[in-house]
Amino acid sequence: MKIFKFGGASVKDADGVKNVLNVMQQVGHENVLVIISAMGKTTNAFEEVIKNYFEKSPALQSSIQEVKKYHNQILLDLFDDEEHDVFYTVNSHFEDLEYFIRSNKSPNYNFVYDQIVSFGELLSTTIVSAYFNENGLYNNWIDVRNLIKTDNTYRDANVDWEATQKRITKNIKKNTLNITQGFIGADDNNFTTTLGREGSDYSAAIFAYCIGAESVTIWKDVPGVLNADPRYFENALLLNQISYREAIELAFYGASVIHPKTLQPLQKKEIPLYVKSFINPLLAGTSVSRGADLEPHIPCYIVKKGQLLLSLSSLDFSFIMEEHISEIFALFHQHKLKVNLIQNSAISFSVCIEDKFNNFMEVKNILAKKFKVTFNENVSLYTIRHFDENVKEIVENNKTVLLKQISRETMQIVTKE
Template identity: 45%
Template sequence: MSKTFVFKFGGASVKDAGSIKNLSEILFNRLRNGLVIVISAMGKTTNRLEEILQIKYRQEDYSSNITILKEFHLEICRQLFEENSSIFPIVSNLITQLEKQLERSLTKENYDYFYDQVVCYGELLSSKILQEYLCSKGYICVWQDAREIIQTDSNHRFAKVNWDQTTANCQKQLAPKLKQFPVIVPGFIGSTVTGDSTTLGREGSDFSAAILASCLHAQSVTIWKDVPGVLNADPKRFSDTVKFEELDYHEAAELTYYGASVIHPKTIKPLANAGIPLFVKSFLQPTESGTKIHHMDYINEKIPCIVVKDDQSLLSFKVTDFTFINEGHIQEIYQGLNELKLKVNLLQTSAISISIVVDRQDFKIEKLIANLQDAFQIRFNEHLQLITIKHHNPITIEKIIKGKEVIMEQITRTTFQVLHKPASS
């Protein structure tokens, strides 16, 4: 079999007709047998689907939102295809399937399950459109439903991969196709053993690429972004960013843990375990070097890295019987967090309280408070911002906290974190 390579294109790279044309130009000299192309939903489609879910949950009319979503995809198709193209009935059929999913009952109890059955249509639409467009331009490639390949448990919205079965599926179904054609795969999604759709965590298409690369023993993974590579800060927030030419797996993994959005947090582990290098490159400047993430025997210069996470929630748990905080209290809180699949971004303890910072998630924080309110007095703040500086120095810290209403901060030898209330909140 020819060597396998995996490319992943995010939503910004397929946000409109011009972007898809640009993507096809990137693939012009790179399209070959053995290439897996993982595609995210177009632009802000996932956000639109989440908004539809919210409207559905409030028992309000979402029909106009469906119309807007359908028209968005059809208009892109009109700019890319002839009128008689088969893509138009394909898109209409997928939208009809989505509408049928939305006819079912939605409650707090089945929200995560319902989410996965609905939000998966973003990637199904984008990957089908791209595959049809490449074929219309003479680039022969085939489409593969990721749900037939990536098998997971039923932890909806944060599904865990069944690696043995997924590897077997890759070798049986995907590898033979790759001997003859490049293969387009929708990212972010998988399925349970019973065939229900699952998702791998928000922005999980990077992880899809890593899963397929690991199971296929790929030579490399390339993630195509709208930035020149991995930067030490978000260029949309900071003007003086620095690009890393290369990063060690461990360094990259830490940045994703703290919330760096350029790579999904679960992406690094399977690639590092298999020794598969990860390249982060710009689809706007495809000939530039980007950043290579791999095993490094030497230490980079410790450039401060700044990661910003919005919409954070602070929960403070105080014991009510004048006892001091102990391991049992922490275990009880973490058990509640684990059951609801809430990840702690910052933890701080005192003699009589435990404070945690988590991402805001619909219904889950309310459930956590309800589950623990008999054991603790709980205080709750939301709409906060968490800033992490890795490899901090006094100048960077001073610059970051200047003028901010600081609620909590924590510092170690390598990491500084500050939670504050944004001025607009």
Template identity: 60%
Template sequence: MKIFKFGGASVKDADSVKNVANIIKNEGAKDTLVVISAMGKMTNAFEEVIDAYYNKEEHLPEKLSFIEEYHKNIMNALFDTKDQIFKDIDILFGELGWFLSRNTSRRYNYVYDQIICFGELLSTKIVSAYLTKLGQENVWFDGRSYVKTDSNYRDAKVDWQLTEELITQNVDATKVNITQGFIAANDTENTTTLGREGSDYTAGIFAYCLNAESVTIWKDVPGVLNADPRVFSDTTLLEQISYEEAIEMAFYGASVIHPKTLQPLERKEIPLLVRSFVNPKETGTKVSKGTRLVPYIPCFIVKKDQILVSISALDFSFMVENNISFIFQKLHDYQLKVNLIQNSAISFSVCIDNKFNKFDAFYDELKTQFKIDVQKGVDLYTVRHFDEKAIAAIEEKGISLLTQVNKETSQIVVNPN
């Protein structure tokens, strides 16, 4: 069985849905499970619904109308108005409305997951109905019935034993199956999610449980490039990447492959293919056991809008284990992701993400016990397999604030201003 994953950009409008249908027809008309994300930027649109639900209730009807109109416009270009899909979509919007009117919980992460899942449910219903209209037999199913997790909303952990049992017993691997990425359910059947960009992970979960022959992630790029083309003008397609190398790149922040996707695939040596839905005849990139990198060239990973923090003791004493342990505990408490660490005798520096906007609270707590220097809005460049030319290219991006080098990897914090 093959696993295909299509992200939001691949189903952003009616023409895109038609293109996905053609790819399925040409590449996987049987023995295929298709994982699909919310359409276009609909995850962002649903996040605006959640924000309005909590903070700007008067804007809620407008936000919901935008989402409904967006999907209906796509449907009007694909279906006749009397087709069953219009009723199916109305039912989903009715379920969303029911939750918004009846929910009594104020737990943000719980509410987030109960609302955000509708993006994937809507997109998969539409794609499945369109395939049926073209005469392509397929089975739509709710992935929440099969992927089971704990109740850590927005970043749920998979119950692998139960999930594998449900998938192997219930998925017909001889069919074309359509399901949702990103979403799952806990033991009380409440929706959970696997973390942002978790649709790739969903593909990995199904591949592992079904012993798939491959996973293909269809993107709007030719494959995995050695650098982000939005940042670097000269990029090269990587034809082959080993699991080890891909995990290293994901760890440092490469956005093409979700960090959690690779582990289940590596355990069963299932190849991961990254191909272009714009040019589906191209072979793209293969991630598998074997040669670390083909071609073997420097690879650049960029994390924008970071915070560089340098922490030292007020009495200029050494930064030793007990200081550092305390700081790491606070970084954990405030959900600040550390992307670089550098320690000297009297200073401890970290480059961090402030995804949950808790840095100011972290700073306020630590400033009473430590001297803290902060630089916001910096960029972190990681270069795998660096050479002098690669380092020079980074140094042209701004003022270098901190550099860390090991055998394979160089990390440079740059002030772009």
């Protein structure tokens, strides 16, 4: 069985859905499991709904209506008959959403977040499945929450691999076309959970591992994995082949094409991952598999925006020792601050961190009781794998370099624009 994953950009409108059908007709659709993300910027739109919900804003209903209007327009563009069952199914999803918003008693932001944003994937797969059926690609629509079981770490759930393996093995129909959702799962109480932002790639890897898939293909609006993000770097080049090890390194440092958690389950069973273009589906794209580390062997540039550079120094000029660092990292872990770079000297300790859950100020106040704390907000972290002499000109021009760290294969630079 092959696993295909289509992201939000591929189904952002009716033309996108039609193109996905065209891709499936070109590359083959038998014995395939298709995983689909929310359409376009739907997750962002639902985040606005959540914001309005918690702020008790009068804009709550209008923000829901915006999401409805967006999906309804796609339906109208795809289906001639407004009495088609898909209109009723989509409407029932919105009725479930509004029921949750009326009846929810939980003040837990992360719990509410997962219950609401997950409707994006339910809506997109409902529409795509119906359109495929309408055009002769008969398929089996699956609610992934019945298959991928997780703990209740809302917004960043951990997979229960044993329970998930059993359910996927028992319920996936082979020799047919299956369509399901990325990004979401469910806990033991059947509340919806999410696997972290961009988690649809991870969903594909979970299914591939549990099924023992032939391959996973991630369909993008780029020709494959590039050596740099074309939004920030000119003349980005296609990487034809990447080894699992190199891909894991790139993902760890934040390469946006591959989700960090996606690669480990694939590597364990040596399932190849392909990154291809849904615009030109017959092109080879990028292969992530056993083989050459990097082909061609060129520098790879990764940038993470919106980071925090935190520097701590001892109040009495004593050394910052292992027990201090252990205490600091325990605090980071407790408050879900992701550390992307570390540098320390005898009396100072600097980290570049990502504050996804907006906990930094609380952590800063705790640290200020024991350390002198300085920090820079909204900095950029550049990571260059296999760097060369051109890095300085490409990365450092017109920027203030706050920190630089170099190892044998990797250079990391923290800058302020």
